[in-house]
Amino acid sequence: GDSVTQMEGPVTLSEEAFLTINCTYTATGYPSLFWYVQYPGEGLQLLLKATKADDKGSNKGFEATYRKETTSFHLEKGSVQVSDSAVYFCALVIPPGAGSYQLTFGKGTKLSVIP
Amino acid sequence: DAGVTQSPTHLIKTRGQHVTLRCSPISGHKSVSWYQQVLGQGPQFIFQYYEKEERGRGNFPDRFSARQFPNYSSELNVNALLLGDSALYLCASSLYPGRINQPQHFGDGTRLSIL
Numbered sequence: 001g002d003s004v005t006q007m008e009g010p011v012t013l014s015e016e017a018f019l020t021i022n023c024t025y026t027a028t029g030y031p032s033l034f035w036y037v038q039y040p041g042e043g044l045q046l047l048l049k050a051t052k053a054d055d056k057g058s059n060k061g062f063e064a065t066y067r068k069e070t071t072s073f074h075l076e077k078g079s080v081q082v083s084d085s086a087v088y089f090c091a092l093v094i095p096p097g098a099g100s101y102q103l104t105f106g107k108g109t110k111l112s113v114i115p
Numbered sequence: 116d117a118g119v120t121q122s123p124t125h126l127i128k129t130r131g132q133h134v135t136l137r138c139s140p141i142s143g144h145k146s147v148s149w150y151q152q153v154l155g156q157g158p159q160f161i162f163q164y165y166e167k168e169e170r171g172r173g174n175f176p177d178r179f180s181a182r183q184f185p186n187y188s189s190e191l192n193v194n195a196l197l198l199g200d201s202a203l204y205l206c207a208s209s210l211y212p213g214r215i216n217q218p219q220h221f222g223d224g225t226r227l228s229i230l
Contacts, residue, residue, distance in 0.1 A: 004157075034218075043119070043205055043221035044158070089157050101148070101212045102171050103219065105157030 002027045004090050006106035013080055013113050021075040021109045023064075023090035031092040033057075033066055033073040034103070038087045047075075047088070080113045087111070117142070119208050119222035127228045128196050136191040136225045140208030146170070147189040148212075148219060149181060152203040164189055165212045193227075201229045 007022040025031065032051040036044040048057030053068035062077045073090060090106040120139045128134050140147050146165040150158035160173040164183035178194045187208075193200055203226050207219035 036221075041223070043223040044207075045221070046218045049218065091157075101146075101163060101209070101219070102160040102173065103150075103158070104160070107155070107157050 002031070002092060002094060002104045004092055004104055004106035006088075006090050006109050009087075009108070010110040010112060013111070015082055015113055015115050016079045017113075019075070019077040019080045019084075019111070021088055021090075021111070023073045023075065023106060025071050025073065025090075025092050027071075027092055027094060029094040031094050033064070034091045034093070035062070035064055035073070035075050036089040036091060036105075038089065038108070040086070044089065080111070082113045082115055085111055085113045119206055119220055121204075121206050121222040121225050123225060124223070125226045125228075127230060129230050130196055130198060132196050133192065133194050134196060134227060136193075136204050136206075136227070138189045138191070138206030138208075138222060140187050140189070140206075141220055144208035144210055144220070145187050146209045146212040147183055147187065148207045148209075149189070149191045150205040150207065151175075152205055152224070153199075154202070158205055161191070163212055170212050196229050198229050200227065202227060 003026045034049045035047040037047045048059040050057040050066035056065045087108045089108045091103045148163040149161040152158040162181045163171040167183045181191045183189045203224040205224045207221045209219045
């Protein structure tokens, strides 16, 4: 079945450091890819998405490029802030034929940024 | 505008009991999905509803059921609760199911603890 594998956390970085969180996927079809962020005590917020190969999603300084040849969608940010501390989830969805929209999530990577 | 609202925010039950969780989607959204997030894991898809009909079902036992009302709000019911049902239950809404460019918006979830 479809699955998403993320790098194990937790990840601890100093403020202004460079961030990479690796994500690879296995899918039977041609998926759309997402990064969601979950702040403590809250639900999930969509951070960025990409729907086809070589698309780059970006938001709030975060970027991820859909790499079909390596089945990857790694999240990057050039300079992290304390406010970026959260759990980050990589997810995919296969465009449905029957009108259902089921997100498949990775296990999440906890990021802590220290001043 | 109000986002996705879920009630209650926290709930404690004992094994064998029954629970009902509630979700109100964003105004105008017609599709509701439910996800289960066990501590330390990514969310897992349970159900999707659109126009009061079930559009998708994840790999969960028949103890889990749901319904959607004419005002598009939804309930998730779980019977014969087990310790393993302890989790954060997330509701997500979107305008329509199956539209990649219409992302799902998540509520803050209901934290269910089984004693």
